Amino acid sequence: MDALAYGVTRRVLLPVTSVLALLLVWEAAVRALDLAPFVLPAPSRVAQAAVRTADVLPAHVATTLAEAVLGLLLGAVAGTLLALGVVLRPRVGDALEPLVLLTQTVPTVVLAPLLILWAGFGLLPKVLLVALTVFFPVFVSATSAMRSADTDLLDVVAGLGGHARDQLVIVRLPGAVTGAVAGLRVAATYTVGAAVVAEYLAGQSGLGVFIQRSRKAYAVDQILVGVIAVALLTALLVGAVGLIERAATPWRPRAASTPASSRHLTSEIP
Amino acid sequence: MTTFPGTDRHDRRGGVLAEADRLTVGVRGGTGPTILDDVALSVRAGEFVAVVGPSGCGKSTLLRAMAGLLPPSLVASGGARIDVATGGGRRDVAWMPQRDGLLPWRRAWSNALLGARIAGRDVAASEVRAAELFERFGLAGAERRWPHELSGGMRRRLALLRTVLADRRLLLLDEPFSGLDALTRRRMNSWLSDLDLVGTSTRGSAVVLVTHDVDEAVLLADRVLVMSGPPGRVVDSVATRKGGDGQARRRLLELLGV
Ligand SMILES: Nc1ncnc2c1ncn2[C@@H]1O[C@H](COP(=O)(O)OP(=O)(O)OP(=O)(O)O)[C@@H](O)[C@H]1O
Ligand SMILES: [Mg+2]
Numbered sequence: 001m002d003a004l005a006y007g008v009t010r011r012v013l014l015p016v017t018s019v020l021a022l023l024l025v026w027e028a029a030v031r032a033l034d035l036a037p038f039v040l041p042a043p044s045r046v047a048q049a050a051v052r053t054a055d056v057l058p059a060h061v062a063t064t065l066a067e068a069v070l071g072l073l074l075g076a077v078a079g080t081l082l083a084l085g086v087v088l089r090p091r092v093g094d095a096l097e098p099l100v101l102l103t104q105t106v107p108t109v110v111l112a113p114l115l116i117l118w119a120g121f122g123l124l125p126k127v128l129l130v131a132l133t134v135f136f137p138v139f140v141s142a143t144s145a146m147r148s149a150d151t152d153l154l155d156v157v158a159g160l161g162g163h164a165r166d167q168l169v170i171v172r173l174p175g176a177v178t179g180a181v182a183g184l185r186v187a188a189t190y191t192v193g194a195a196v197v198a199e200y201l202a203g204q205s206g207l208g209v210f211i212q213r214s215r216k217a218y219a220v221d222q223i224l225v226g227v228i229a230v231a232l233l234t235a236l237l238v239g240a241v242g243l244i245e246r247a248a249t250p251w252r253p254r255a256a257s258t259p260a261s262s263r264h265l266t267s268e269i270p
Numbered sequence: 271m272t273t274f275p276g277t278d279r280h281d282r283r284g285g286v287l288a289e290a291d292r293l294t295v296g297v298r299g300g301t302g303p304t305i306l307d308d309v310a311l312s313v314r315a316g317e318f319v320a321v322v323g324p325s326g327c328g329k330s331t332l333l334r335a336m337a338g339l340l341p342p343s344l345v346a347s348g349g350a351r352i353d354v355a356t357g358g359g360r361r362d363v364a365w366m367p368q369r370d371g372l373l374p375w376r377r378a379w380s381n382a383l384l385g386a387r388i389a390g391r392d393v394a395a396s397e398v399r400a401a402e403l404f405e406r407f408g409l410a411g412a413e414r415r416w417p418h419e420l421s422g423g424m425r426r427r428l429a430l431l432r433t434v435l436a437d438r439r440l441l442l443l444d445e446p447f448s449g450l451d452a453l454t455r456r457r458m459n460s461w462l463s464d465l466d467l468v469g470t471s472t473r474g475s476a477v478v479l480v481t482h483d484v485d486e487a488v489l490l491a492d493r494v495l496v497m498s499g500p501p502g503r504v505v506d507s508v509a510t511r512k513g514g515d516g517q518a519r520r521r522l523l524e525l526l527g528v
Pocket of ligand 1: 297305323324325326327328329330331332341343344368482500
């Protein structure tokens with residue numbers, strides 16, 4: 001019981017208190033300094049804006065969520081497959097390695113204008129941008145997990161009469177899954193942001209479009225509504241990836257399986 | 271060639287399962303020290319051979335050489351000869367590492383069947399045998415657990431079970447019970463001596479057990495090879511009567527200089 005109460009205090013009570021305190025200070029400061037709403041609206045005004053836009057917002061959220069999820073899946077699959085190819089065919093790996101490193105030096109959002117130029121104004125360029133953002137961390141961590149497979153385990157397989165193929169299937173591939181999922185967890189935090197940046201440039205729907213329109217109307221309260229929606233969506237995705245990670249690695253001791261940050265995020269999502 | 275005579279009374283089938291001669295192992299590239307120096311040994315079917323020696327004298331390296339698992343940084347010299355029984359185009363050997371080497375993402379049951387799977391044994395038959403061995407190894411009820419949910423002693427027994435279940439003729443065990451507390455270790459040893467590992471295979475098998483515990487060696491083995499080093503050399507071979515032999519024990523302690 002005590003442990004449960006302690007957990008509730010730490011995970012629910014304390015965070016909620018600090019958020020409420022921040023909102024109160026914000027509200028009080030805006031009123032005391034009499035700030036104009038187009039500079040910084042009070043939280044109460046932001047809440048009103050959220051209610052006002054409640055009928056258009058879901059469509060924008062749905063668009064951005066679809067882009068983020070599709071991109072996440074596409075990038076994860078592509079990253080894992082290429083990692084497998086590189087490890088299975090070391091020569092391909094040697095040839096691709098510098099290219100991959102080179103492309104890593106370009107932040108993917110920088111490519112957004114190019115993708116829009118090539119793939120039009122619809123969903124596709126945004127999905128591609130998210131996929132590119134996800135691809136690299138997944139590829140890099142899956143590759144290194146397979147390469148740096150525990151030599152003790154490789155030796156065990158060989159010591160029982162296994163060949164390189166057995167080592168691959170029994171030791172390296174499970175390592176690829178754990179590596180890919182770890183990369184996915186890193187990537188998940190960027191996905192919604194990448195989709196929104198692409199939407200800033202072009203598009204008819206999405207949180208990026210919503211924020212851009214609000215900016216043109218000087219509706220700072222609506223911009224903040226959009227920002228909060230982006231934050232919540234990101235938390236949702238990170239939480240979902242955390243669940244996937246747990247499902248993909250059921251063998252891990254619980255405490256060590258999710259780092260503190262994502263555990264908090266998942267526990268705060270209703 | 272200097273092989274040490276086996277104790278014939280334990281020699282059930284006669285065949286030599288492993289034989290090494292002029293086995294010299296050094297660091298690749300010729301730099302660094304010699305790790306094994308002109309080692310010769312032969313292991314016959316039906317034998318339980320222990321290898322004792324001080325830490326760092328090359329026991330694990332000797333076992334790895336027999337298993338064909340020398341790390342890339344080590345190399346056997348040109349004149350070295352090491353013959354190991356083969357079956358189905360592979361070394362007929364199952365090696366158990368000094369650390370247990372269990373796959374963390376497989377449950378105990380699946381870890382146990384790893385050797386049998388790699389060896390291409392009949393799955394149904396292996397599972398029947400596995401169920402029987404789980405019972406005998408005191409692991410019944412732990413089949414569905416993950417390795418991290420097992421105690422140190424259980425992990426070692428599971429690793430040993432996996433090695434036995436591969437059904438190879440030559441078992442190479444590298445300090446199967448090192449790192450366990452004295453009490454657990456003693457229990458493991460008396461249990462292992464009851465187990466009759468040499469008799470577990472249907473085809474006449476042998477065990478090579480590395481240890482630096484003289485009592486363990488005397489209790490379990492028919493014959494004890496004493497190593498010194500580095501560089502690792504086999505300095506003597508002492509026959510023991512199974513189940514405790516005071517005279518052999520004294521001789522071994524004397525050879526090891528303790
Ligand atoms: N890969 C390697 N490269 C270079 N030297 C090595 C390598 N492996 C082992 N050695 C050296 O070979 C010697 C023998 O090592 P080995 O592990 O065989 O000893 P051991 O008798 O098993 O010791 P312990 O009882 O502590 O397990 C040691 O001096 C070690 O430093
Ligand atoms: Mg050793």
